Amino acid sequence: MSTIELIAIILGGLTIGSALMVVLSTHPVRSVLYLIVTFFMISANYIMLNAQFLAIVNILVYAGAIMVLFLFVLMLLNLSKDNEPKTSLLMKIGATIAGGSLLVVLIGALKDASFVTIEQADNTVGLVENLGNLLFNKYVLPFEVSSILFISAMVGAVLLSKKEKQVID
């Protein structure tokens, strides 16, 4: 086993471990913090795969924006360990069996999939220059449409969380 494989396996183990802690920890804030750790580990995996731009964007968007939003809402709702809803043991066992079955089926199906070895795969695709060229030439229309999606999501979020006026009848 080479060094790079060892690093990949350690990173993968840390990713899986922190992802498990998201599900298993009973305190919601601790869950959020473990999810942030998971996103950093996933970014490290992206760097291993030569996707530097996505690694940075992943940290910025997920750990920087989305998780702060989650943490903010958790603090706002003042949720603590005491009012954390409990799951029954039977439900936990059933869910674990269901999730484990899904894992076994997916791995069993994908394990024997054969892939053609591609010679001279370009390993500079993850750099900003190449992705920028692709994004602003081939995918410029979806890029612009996604801004409309963002605007509508923003308007929707503002409308939803606006305090409704009391209707006098």
Place this chain on the structure above:
Amino acid sequence: MEGVILNNGVSLQFYIILATIIFSIGVLGVVIRRNAIIILMCVELMLNAVNILMVAFSAYHGKGDAQIFVFFIMVVAAAEAAVGLSILVLLFRNRKTVDVGMFNKLKN
């Protein structure tokens, strides 16, 4: 691990298995937890598992298109988190709980 070796020296199968395990953990979290915020977080985890797979196959093919897709998945995930959390805040304002078991009635 045998199989197709990517440019970085790690096999493609390793990343497929890694993404599958993380996806299953996300599914497990959605089923096992009753806190609606944690459920939303587990959906994010599942989206990230798909992202890992996309980047791994992008490295396998040597084409950047899959990484652009990851970019768009992130856009949709951000929009989904914003709208989902505002719906949750609204629900909490009415029911004073985030337990999904309590959200089983449309009216009172």
